[in-house]
Amino acid sequence: xxxxxxxxxxxxxxxxxxxxxxxxxxxxxxxxxxxxxxxxxxxxxxxxxxxxxxxxxxxxxxxxxxxxxxxxxxxxxxxxxxxxxxxxxxxxxxxxxxxxxxxxxxxxxxxxxxxxxxxxxxxxxxxxxxxxxxxxxxxxxxxxxxxxxxxxxxxxxxxxxxxxxxxxxxxxxxxxxxxxxxxxxxxxxxxxxxxxxxxxxxxxxxxxxxxxxxxxxxxxxxxxxxxxxxxxxxxxxxxxxxxxxxxxxxxxxxxxxxxxxxxxxxxxxxxxxxxxxxxxxxxxxxxxxxxxxxx
Amino acid sequence: xxxxxxxxxxxxxxxxxxxxxxxxxxxxxxxxxxxxxxxxxxxxxxxxxxxxxxxxxxxxxxxxxxxxxxxxxxxxxxxxxxxxxxxxxxxxxxxxxxxxxxxxxxxxxxxxxxxxxxxxxxxxxxxxxxxxxxxxxxxxxxxxxxxxxxxxxxxxxxxxxxxxxxxxxxxxxxxxxxxxxxxxxxxxxxxxxxxxxxxxxxxxxxxxxxxxxxxxxxxxxxxxxxxxxxxxxxxxxxxxxxxxxxxxxxx
Numbered sequence: 001x002x003x004x005x006x007x008x009x010x011x012x013x014x015x016x017x018x019x020x021x022x023x024x025x026x027x028x029x030x031x032x033x034x035x036x037x038x039x040x041x042x043x044x045x046x047x048x049x050x051x052x053x054x055x056x057x058x059x060x061x062x063x064x065x066x067x068x069x070x071x072x073x074x075x076x077x078x079x080x081x082x083x084x085x086x087x088x089x090x091x092x093x094x095x096x097x098x099x100x101x102x103x104x105x106x107x108x109x110x111x112x113x114x115x116x117x118x119x120x121x122x123x124x125x126x127x128x129x130x131x132x133x134x135x136x137x138x139x140x141x142x143x144x145x146x147x148x149x150x151x152x153x154x155x156x157x158x159x160x161x162x163x164x165x166x167x168x169x170x171x172x173x174x175x176x177x178x179x180x181x182x183x184x185x186x187x188x189x190x191x192x193x194x195x196x197x198x199x200x201x202x203x204x205x206x207x208x209x210x211x212x213x214x215x216x217x218x219x220x221x222x223x224x225x226x227x228x229x230x231x232x233x234x235x236x237x238x239x240x241x242x243x244x245x246x247x248x249x250x251x252x253x254x255x256x257x258x259x260x261x262x263x264x265x266x267x268x269x270x271x272x273x274x275x276x277x278x279x280x281x282x283x284x285x286x287x288x289x290x291x292x293x294x295x
Numbered sequence: 296x297x298x299x300x301x302x303x304x305x306x307x308x309x310x311x312x313x314x315x316x317x318x319x320x321x322x323x324x325x326x327x328x329x330x331x332x333x334x335x336x337x338x339x340x341x342x343x344x345x346x347x348x349x350x351x352x353x354x355x356x357x358x359x360x361x362x363x364x365x366x367x368x369x370x371x372x373x374x375x376x377x378x379x380x381x382x383x384x385x386x387x388x389x390x391x392x393x394x395x396x397x398x399x400x401x402x403x404x405x406x407x408x409x410x411x412x413x414x415x416x417x418x419x420x421x422x423x424x425x426x427x428x429x430x431x432x433x434x435x436x437x438x439x440x441x442x443x444x445x446x447x448x449x450x451x452x453x454x455x456x457x458x459x460x461x462x463x464x465x466x467x468x469x470x471x472x473x474x475x476x477x478x479x480x481x482x483x484x485x486x487x488x489x490x491x492x493x494x495x496x497x498x499x500x501x502x503x504x505x506x507x508x509x510x511x512x513x514x515x516x517x518x519x520x521x522x523x524x525x526x527x528x529x530x531x532x533x534x535x536x537x538x539x540x541x542x543x544x545x546x
Contacts, residue, residue, distance in 0.1 A: 162390040
């Protein structure tokens with residue numbers, strides 16, 4: 001009887017904790033969405049921000065955030081994929097590998113402010129790249145790389161060794177075994193990692209304040225020549241992102257509707273992360289199904 | 296005698312531990328050979344040495360000479376990828392790739408560059424028939440191989456090996472994770488392909504060894520105790536250890 005009672009108590013405590021987490025999250029999400037969604041309009045999403053007058057939008061910041069996220073993923077994904085494959089499949093157990101692992105762990109616990117200041121000193125000042133999307137994307141790569149590498153390594157490692165033996169025994173080279181058997185199996189885990197990383201990158205402010213800058217220059221959405229300074233695709237223009245914008249209007253915003261803009265921008269940020277999440281999962285699942293023929 | 300596989304004075308070390316202590320053993324072309332012995336006697340290690348799967352384990356050193364069809368497979372010139380196409384392997388746990396049945400069976404071929412759809416289709420049907428699983432899966436070739444039962448998975452794994460048309464098939468306790476019916480199907484299947492391949496099977500099941508194999512080798516503590524025609528080894532063992540093992544006095 002006593003054991004059954006213990007069991008019941010334990011299960012209920014766990015249930016309460018789980019419910020608590022859900023309630024807190026729902027409260028937080030609900031609060032942000034309820035106060036923010038009423039301010040979202042097509043005008044708000046597409047027009048430029050105002051520094052002093054009310055009625056400013058977040059069009060440029062929204063575009064900057066998404067562009068920066070894509071750039072960061074384009075830079076960091078191939079690097080972490082390579083590093084993850086090396087660490088999980090090829091790395092011998094020696095001092096060099098353990099140093100690499102330790103470096104990744106240290107890097108992943110680096111505060112984002114430090115990453116931002118490092119990016120500022122190295123890219124913005126030393127390499128004279130100025131406050132630019134490129135500086136921001138590289139800083140975010142530093143920020144994203146350790147987590148993504150770690151995630152890819154773990155996802156690959158989780159594939160049973162039997163699969164590696166099956167591939168090798170069939171006369172597949174090690175590289176083929178890794179890329180054609182192990183990688184497809186690890187794909188769902190890798191996608192989860194990319195999505196989590198993307199959420200962090202999208203919401204990141206501290207690392208960007210000193211690298212991508214705090215000013216949203218007016219950009220001309222009719223001009224898609226990446227070498228033109230007014231083009232949305234230009235890599236060297238300063239680019240305030242959504243998260244930085246929220247931080248800025250809350251700390252020094254002087255427009256009359258600052259709190260409304262901030263609430264609206266926060267809601268948009270959360271919705272975009274959510275959409276990205278869903279989107280990435282749909283793509284990932286269909287890719288996985290295609291690769292593995294699971295229905 | 297015309298030997299297809301010859302191993303002379305093979306020693307294998309895991310680090311400092313000697314797992315094979317000078318094995319001299321050879322197998323003629325075609326037919327089923329069983330390797331028996333208690334756990335840890337070195338029979339699986341010996342089997343995995345024949346397609347150099349032990350290379351994957353760090354700190355393994357192998358000495359001695361291993362020749363398959365006259366070629367020294369441990370010479371520095373040997374390409375293990377080519378070797379493993381000639382020497383296929385089936386494992387204890389069924390390990391199909393997480394792809395469709397069709398893709399599992401054609402994987403080795405397609406990686407080798409075969410694109411001809413008709414040839415692939417033929418080979419799939421032929422291999423699955425040889426592996427005695429065709430009738431059960433022919434209607435869902437594009438279903439995931441992971442959705443099959445363990446016994447079916449194992450036969451698909453065997454078909455996957457047969458599809459690349461190896462000379463030698465190594466089976467490492469292929470039925471020990473399966474139920475008796477599935478095991479029986481695999482045994483029957485092996486008997487039907489014994490004339491086409493040189494088959495070496497590691498088994499803990501002495502009845503299985505005596506039922507299907509032409510020759511049997513008995514390993515103990517990393518040494519080859521006795522090898523010969525299965526009937527002779529089982530009915531008239533020449534060493535006391537063999538007699539003790541097959542009559543169940545130890546092991």
